[in-house]
Amino acid sequence: MSCLSRRQSLLALLISGSLTLSATAGAAPVLITNIKGYGFDEQRQLLSFNELVFDDASGKVLARGQGIAKDYPDASKIDGMGRTLLPGLIDGHGHVLGLGQNLSQVDLRESSSEAQAVAKTAAFAKANPQAQWILGRGWNQVLWPSQQFPGKQLLDEVIKDKPVWLSRVDGHAGWANSKALQLAGISKDSIDPPGGQIIRDANGEPTGVLIDNAMLLLEKQIPAINEAERVSALNAAFAHLLSLGITSTHDAGIDAANLATYQQLRAAKQLPLRLYPMLSATDPALEAWLKAGPVDDPLDLLDVRSVKIYGDGALGSRGAALLAPYSDKPKETGLLVTQPDKLTAVMKLTIDAGFQANVHAIGDYANQLALDRFESLQTEVQRKAGRHRIEHAQIVAPKDLPRFAKLHVLPSMQPTHATSDKNMAGDRLGVARLRGAYAWRSLVDDGNRIVGGSDYPVELANPFFGIHAAVTRQDQQNQPAGGWLPEQKLTLVEALRSFSVDAAYGAFQDQSMGSLAPGMWADFILVDRDIVKVAPEQLWQTKVLATYVGGELKYQFRE
Structure with a gap:
């Protein structure tokens, strides 16, 4: 966006009464003042600031802090009107189309x-x-x-x-x-x-x-959507995600047609947010994709370097692969969507091509299989560099929980799954297996970074629903009292990390987004409350007022 059109976007906020602006024509820096700003430092510790400066031309953060306005006397100014400013949120596991x-x-x-x-x-x-x-x-x-x-x-x-x-x-x-x-x-x-x-x-x-x-x-009998229908659906999803404060999303399993559309939109400069698609391991084009090699977009709008590999089914439909039978169906142990030998072959093919392997595993058997293969297919140094992931990691045998950190395998988890599943997980698993279910606290205490997400449209995409669930282990009616399996709660800072800097780490993007440090993309949101100070049970009620990607206004709340 040109300086003029970017400034027109800022003026739109002034007209709506959401923000106030005083601009110096032609000035590249933009200074946002009067904010309760939060970001992360190099140690992933939360820090606060009341002013943020970004470069209008590059879309990157120049500075953040207190009293820095004097260093940018010619900057265009935005009055944040006391609103809370956060890093743009990242959904680490969704399905955009x-x-x-x-x-x-x-x-x-x-x-x-x-x-x-x-x-x-x-x-x-x-x-x-x-x-x-x-x-x-x-x-x-x-x-x-x-x-x-x-x-x-x-x-x-x-x-x-x-x-x-x-x-x-x-x-x-x-x-x-x-x-x-x-x-x-x-x-x-x-x-x-x-x-x-x-x-x-x-x-x-x-x-x-x-x-x-x-x-x-x-x-396979359902007529395939045409290109116009695909683009329309994607644009609807993009607009919805931006309205929720999501500036980047990991798209968990796309086919060749979807990737081609993303590439066309990227070439036409029509991607309004950042995408980290995982290529579907079941697509016939997989080997050709892997042979072509990873795509590192210098603007981080479409980085392609990961593969979604399917391990088992889901708990609610009793398709999650378990080590022992379901407590409520003693003759069933779930389903392996990809058989063990095939799983090994696909993981090896992915890893050898230099791609990140992201394995869907919900049941304890599927998680164990994936961990076993990560251990056997690479050395420790290779695993650490590869940042491979297990998508969901919902039910893990307690003895396998420490293996995530030991093997440098990232748990990619969706907090709202726990609050949605709490009414049936005990029936499916029994009390003993719940010790390794939705075990966020155990994994964080072992030193893991959790890639936070929602698994939309399985769950609603609102990231504040996920942050609330992670902190309280409760649904939006504040049930159960004290939280479900409350020993697995995260702190607010840990939950916010999982939807920002740690999700960025899970996509090799932690040096460019997620913390609002100088030199990183100016991806940020303005919200209606200070989430660090509000009562935890109110976190899910947070409303996004504005969303910026690379310093460019992409969403504005209107009454």
């Missing part, structure tokens, strides 16, 4: 029963008669009175002529009507694919619910 698509599909997140989910789906279908498929996401049978998987019968009663496909909230199960099952050729005679399960009734008939790799049998 999925978020954008979810914003235009039926949202079942608040459904309190199967019948209500069906009613919402029927209403959506009626309001969108042009849709070839009725698609949605967000149902969670654990929150329903029956706590049982839904079936095709109720869907068939309201939608017979169009296929319906509704993903579970975690994306590891789906619910179809008979039309969709018919198009996919799924019948009583169908065989469960490796790493997947077709849920059946007492007579062996498919109920309409498919788990993990069985979902692919149906999803």
Whole structure:
């Protein structure tokens, strides 16, 4: 953005009454005063300041502190009006295209029963008669009175002529009507694919619910989105993330078409925030990607150097791979989406190509498998340099927890998963296994940096929801009293690190973003409260007033 247009953005804030500005025409430095600013020093310790200066041309921080205005007499000035200024927040694990698509599909997140989910789906279908498929996401049978998987019968009663496909909230199960099952050729005679399960009734008939790799049998029948639809969905996601104070996001598993769109948007200078995409290990183009080598964007808008590798399923659908059977299903131990030999081969291929290997592992068996392979495939020096990650690291055998720090494997974790899962995790795991579940405090005390995220659209993308969950171990109704497994709480500073400087570390970007130190990108947000001083139970209520990426205003809250 030119100096003129950047200054026009600042003037927009003045007109709205959000901020006040006095500008000197043509001056490159911009000084923000009258703020409660927070950042991190080289030791990742929180520090405060009331003035921040960034360079209008380069988009980088020049200085921060108290009384530094005198050193920049010609700077354009922004009056922060006493607002709190924080580093731009980083979501270390989300799904950008999925978020954008979810914003235009039926949202079942608040459904309190199967019948209500069906009613919402029927209403959506009626309001969108042009849709070839009725698609949605967000149902969670654990929150329903029956706590049982839904079936095709109720869907068939309201939608017979169009296929319906509704993903579970975690994306590891789906619910179809008979039309969709018919198009996919799924019948009583169908065989469960490796790493997947077709849920059946007492007579062996498919109920309409498919788990993990069985979902692919149906999803390949859904018409692929075209480029215009993809760009529209991505832009919707970008705008949503910026409104929440997210200036950078790690996109956990993208295909070749998605990467090509990102590259086109980057070339056209149409990426409004920073992206760190993980290439999907299941994409046929993987070997070609790896052969081409990592992409280091000098502006950090599109750095490509990581691969998302799929270990197991999710806990809610009993697809998480466990060392011992589920407490509430004693004959089941979950699913390995990638079998052990294949997992070894893909991890080795990724690591040998100089890419970061980010392994999805939720169950204790999947986490153990991933840790074993990180240990065997590289030396300690190589592992430390590689900054490899385990995505989720939700249920870990207590004896395996110290191995994260020992092996320099980063836990990439999503705090709101704990507050969402607290009502069913004990049923699935039993009391003993909870000692290694969602164990943020144990991992931090071992010396790990946690890459914080939300796993949107599985969870809501708001990072303050995650910070609140990490600090309180409570939901937004402040339940349970004292927090769920409260011994695993993080401090506010630790939680903020996980969504800023430590998330940047997990993308090899800690020298350019996450702390607002001089020389780093001027990625920052203004919020409506001092999160360091408010009561912890109020953290989730924080509202973002403005979001800047590289010193450029990208979002402004309007009443």
